[in-house]
Amino acid sequence: xxxxxxxxxxxxxxxxxxxxxxxxxxxxxxxxxxxxxxxxxxxxxxxxxxxxxxxxxxxxxxxxxxxxxxxxxxxxxxxxxxxxxxxxxxxxxxxxxxxxxxxxxxxxxxxxxxxxxxxxxxxxxxxxxxxxxxxxxxxxxxxxxxxxxxxxxxxxxxxxxxxxxxxxxxxxxxxxxxxxxxxxxxxxxxxxxxxxxxxxxxxxxxxxxxxxxxxxxxxxxxxxxxxxxxxxxxxxxxxxxxxxxxxxxxxxxxxxxxxxxxxxxxxxxxxxxxxxxxxxxx
Ligand code: GUN
Numbered sequence: 001x002x003x004x005x006x007x008x009x010x011x012x013x014x015x016x017x018x019x020x021x022x023x024x025x026x027x028x029x030x031x032x033x034x035x036x037x038x039x040x041x042x043x044x045x046x047x048x049x050x051x052x053x054x055x056x057x058x059x060x061x062x063x064x065x066x067x068x069x070x071x072x073x074x075x076x077x078x079x080x081x082x083x084x085x086x087x088x089x090x091x092x093x094x095x096x097x098x099x100x101x102x103x104x105x106x107x108x109x110x111x112x113x114x115x116x117x118x119x120x121x122x123x124x125x126x127x128x129x130x131x132x133x134x135x136x137x138x139x140x141x142x143x144x145x146x147x148x149x150x151x152x153x154x155x156x157x158x159x160x161x162x163x164x165x166x167x168x169x170x171x172x173x174x175x176x177x178x179x180x181x182x183x184x185x186x187x188x189x190x191x192x193x194x195x196x197x198x199x200x201x202x203x204x205x206x207x208x209x210x211x212x213x214x215x216x217x218x219x220x221x222x223x224x225x226x227x228x229x230x231x232x233x234x235x236x237x238x239x240x241x242x243x244x245x246x247x248x249x250x251x252x253x254x255x256x257x258x259x260x261x262x263x264x265x266x267x268x269x270x271x272x273x274x275x276x277x278x279x280x281x282x
Contacts (some may be wrong), residue, residue, distance in 0.1 A: 213243070
């Protein structure tokens with residue numbers, strides 16, 4: 001069994017990006033800039049946004065985090081996005097989700113200029129992904145494929161099971177695995193005989209948002225298990241994944257841990273997407 005460290009791979013990739021970015025000022029006369037919008041005080045969201053700002057700093061790109069209280073109206077938020085859309089010094093725009101209930105999330109995502117949508121959440125980006133056209137890849141699925149490839153884990157022809165069907169992770173990671181010629185089963189909390197279905201997977205990706213949801217009966221001997229969960233352990237208050245790591249690890253050939261697994265890769269891919277947007281729109 002080997003623990004795949006997203007933290008280590010992300011650090012290596014960020015170092016390489018920093019090296020590239022150090023040449024940008026001389027080559028292009030300006031630096032890439034990521035604008036992050038955070039509404040409200042949710043501790044999870046605050047911590048994500050802090051991590052994104054820190055990664056920008058590490059790579060040497062510009063970042064501004066724009067904070068609003070959760071009393072902001074949808075119209076005010078749309079106005080800010082419009083401002084960022086037309087600001088030529090801004091290459092990437094990210095609105096941290098979830099948003100307060102009085103704001104229509106889809107309307108906000110649709111308002112972001114498609115070519116600055118570093119999350120890859122805009123419907124035109126999503127459509128491009130599913131149509132096999134050029135697109136900005138969503139960060140978490142992109143990070144998962146990079147993690148698998150970094151360990152030379154063969155994806156082609158493998159039986160892969162995804163638990164979870166969200167727009168952010170489950171559906172797009174299924175699509176990226178398909179594009180790598182895996183056979184993909186996307187499952188969810190209502191799937192019948194889920195442990196049995198999951199235990200047929202060579203590669204199991206879990207993004208269901210329930211602590212310790214995956215127990216050893218979900219895991220085939222020698223499987224690769226990727227844990228995308230970000231939960232708080234009810235007893236300890238600590239960050240934990242969707243997989244009961246202690247119980248499952250020894251059955252796997254490769255497994256990721258929370259924290260230090262997929263999370264750092266998501267942020268790393270966000271920076272990579274920002275550089276891609278910058279280079280495309282010079
Ligand atoms: N909330 C949880 N994950 C994400 C993400 O990847 N992007 C944004 N914008 N919000 C999130």
